[in-house]
Amino acid sequence: MPIGVVRSSLDRRTDAPRRPDDGPPAVLEIDERFAAALAGVEAGMDVFVITWLHEAVRDVLQVRRPPTGVFATRSPDRPNPIGIHRVTITAVDGTRVHVGALEAIDGTPVLDLKPCIGNA
């Protein structure tokens, strides 16, 4: 059950950058049903955005040569294509959460949002 959706200028998976920090700024459009859960979410916070990488191929277990298990990689193609994106919130406008560099494409479902504590 998504809590919202990514709005980004990245349209296609093939456009997604290799390095997360190279992504463009984006907006997380949170569903109005969850507005109350945003109380205290503010500009300047570092958060993990958890996404469902909906274009992923889920029956891929190994990638590359030599073969490497997907659990040893950050490949989006994996049994449960969950994305973890560490971003900084730049503004909150109602249920629209503006964030810095994010490599997820437009339309990616958002599953959760939680503050970073230290390095995790």
Place this chain on the structure above:
Amino acid sequence: MPIGVVRSSLDRRTDAPRRPDDGPPAVLEIDERFAAALAGVEAGMDVFVITWLHEAVRDVLQVRRPPTGVFATRSPDRPNPIGIHRVTITAVDGTRVHVGALEAIDGTPVLDLKPCIGNA
């Protein structure tokens, strides 16, 4: 669809420590179907374990006083109770992945495993 399960001496949610680093060592029992996806997962790696916090209450939107939105907290009670746990792998024995301090309780479903890169 879980890819495995946490085995831990932590039996009950009320026993889970407040600070992640205070959790006991644990074992991730990965389903044999996903054995190939573990190729390259090795002792010494820092990984994110992504879990489904199955005992969470999903209709909680705010916690504490003053009321704080769950997206501004790490409360397990949230619309999609996904746990992110940064752990160090201490050993890999077939499909049993031994990890350091982990605050998830015994029986917690594991959704994904991915290497940490820098601080994310």
